[in-house]
Amino acid sequence: MKIVKIIAIILLVAFVGIQFIPTTRNQSDTVPSTDFMLVNNVPETIQKKLQVSCYDCHSNNTQYPWYNKIQPVAWFLEDHIKEGKAELNFNEWDSLSSRRKASKLRSIIKQIENGEMPLDSYTLIHSEATFTEAEAEELINFITQLKDSL
Amino acid sequence: MSKLKSTLGIVAIAFITLTVMSCKDNSKEQNSTDGDHSQMNHDNSDGHHDGEKKEMAMSGDSNAQAVLNDYFNLKNALVGDDNGKAKELGATLATSLGNFDASQYTDAQQSELKDIVEDAVEHAEHISESDIAHQREHFKVLSKDVIDMVAITGAEMKLYEQFCPMYDGGTAWLSTKEEVRNPYYGSQMLKCGKVQREIN
Numbered sequence: 001m002k003i004v005k006i007i008a009i010i011l012l013v014a015f016v017g018i019q020f021i022p023t024t025r026n027q028s029d030t031v032p033s034t035d036f037m038l039v040n041n042v043p044e045t046i047q048k049k050l051q052v053s054c055y056d057c058h059s060n061n062t063q064y065p066w067y068n069k070i071q072p073v074a075w076f077l078e079d080h081i082k083e084g085k086a087e088l089n090f091n092e093w094d095s096l097s098s099r100r101k102a103s104k105l106r107s108i109i110k111q112i113e114n115g116e117m118p119l120d121s122y123t124l125i126h127s128e129a130t131f132t133e134a135e136a137e138e139l140i141n142f143i144t145q146l147k148d149s150l
Numbered sequence: 151m152s153k154l155k156s157t158l159g160i161v162a163i164a165f166i167t168l169t170v171m172s173c174k175d176n177s178k179e180q181n182s183t184d185g186d187h188s189q190m191n192h193d194n195s196d197g198h199h200d201g202e203k204k205e206m207a208m209s210g211d212s213n214a215q216a217v218l219n220d221y222f223n224l225k226n227a228l229v230g231d232d233n234g235k236a237k238e239l240g241a242t243l244a245t246s247l248g249n250f251d252a253s254q255y256t257d258a259q260q261s262e263l264k265d266i267v268e269d270a271v272e273h274a275e276h277i278s279e280s281d282i283a284h285q286r287e288h289f290k291v292l293s294k295d296v297i298d299m300v301a302i303t304g305a306e307m308k309l310y311e312q313f314c315p316m317y318d319g320g321t322a323w324l325s326t327k328e329e330v331r332n333p334y335y336g337s338q339m340l341k342c343g344k345v346q347r348e349i350n
Contacts, residue, residue: 097265103272103291110287 018071026081028060034094035059046142050090053118053129057084059091065125080119098150105147112136112143214303216246221296222326224277228289228333229340233282240277240285247271259302270295286317286334293323300324300349308350314343322346 031038037047056062057080068077088104096104111117113136118129131139220243227236247270252263273292277285297311310325317334325331330343 097269099265099269099295103269106291 015071021071023071023074023078025064026060026062026078026085027064028091032060032091034092036090036093039094040146043142046139049131049135049139052126053131055090056126057081057122058088059085060089061091080121102147102150105143105150109140109143109147112140213249213251214299215306217243217250217299218296218305218324220246221292221324224274224289225323225325225333226331228282228286229331229336231282231336233285236282236285237278237280240274240279244271244274244278247274255302263299263302266295266299270299289323289333290318290321293321296324297322305350308348310345311347311349312343313346316342324349 033039036042036050042050062077062081068074088108093101108117112131118126118131123130220239224236224239224243227239247267250263250267252260252267255263270292273288273295276288277292280288300309307326310328311322312325312330313320313322314332314334316339317332321334323333328345330341330345332340332342335342
């Protein structure tokens with residue numbers, strides 16, 4: 001019994017302790033002029049959908065829910081955002097060459113088609129981020145058009 | 151009492167798992183930043199050492215040839231439906247692309263080659279960590295990159311640009327042999343396609 005108590009106390013202390021380890025927050029007030037929405041003529045419904053479903057991990061600004069400020073959840077999230085931005089950062093869209101844009105657009109289409117994005121771990125909490133069939137079709141049509149116009 | 155014990159046990163296991171997971175993620179992050187650093191160093195050395203530049207120019211073609219050889223090895227793995235081998239060879243190709251030195255070319259060609267290589271590296275890296283369907287998707291764009299590269303660098307041997315009208319609305323690739331061996335379908339449709347252009 002004693003040992004259980006000791007373990008419980010150690011865990012509690014550790015849990016409280018890790019809350020003080022700082023994490024980098026992905027937050028920014030400004031939207032750079034290279035942003036996907038600013039350089040492309042994106043229909044409003046698609047703008048909203050991209051913002052809700054993609055921008056949390058694929059831009060410089062994440063809308064953090066409260067529980068994401070608690071460790072170790074915050075670490076898990078930080079890693080995801082870092083990876084997401086390395087693959088595709090909508091804020092820096094126009095700094096890509098035409099070749100790279102075409103590559104990224106192709107990947108977006110494939111990932112939406114195959115239901116690989118948004119990630120399940122994301123839509124589990126953000127149910128509004130899920131694409132309905134009609135929304136997916138609308139987005140894919142738009143992205144295809146954009147790709148063909150490059 | 152035993153209920154309390156098992157609850158605490160579960161909490162402990164959950165906590166340890168999460169801690170281990172976050173440690174793993176951290177080390178992965180470190181690796182990727184290390185990768186960035188070496189790339190950055192590479193870029194710097196490209197620009198600044200003129201002495202090196204001349205030396206490299208002598209072996210410039212073999213640079214492109216190394217990329218081509220790794221590309222063909224990867225293509226053959228996809229022809230053979232070998233997911234594991236294609237993963238390895240994707241990583242090899244990403245490395246040889248990273249070592250590609252464009253300093254012997256004109257400024258305009260250099261910037262185009264840099265763009266091609268950057269794009270191709272990303273596809274090669276994805277190939278190194280995907281299932282075979284994904285590998286083939288990335289190989290399509292990678293092939294376009296390599297074809298564009300060859301248009302600038304040329305190649306030491308005779309090449310055949312082949313074309314399969316069925317895969318994803320029509321897709322090209324390069325081969326050293328005239329006979330068609332389709333990397334997008336493998337054994338499923340090995341001979342689907344035609345030679346659409348001969349290079350050299």
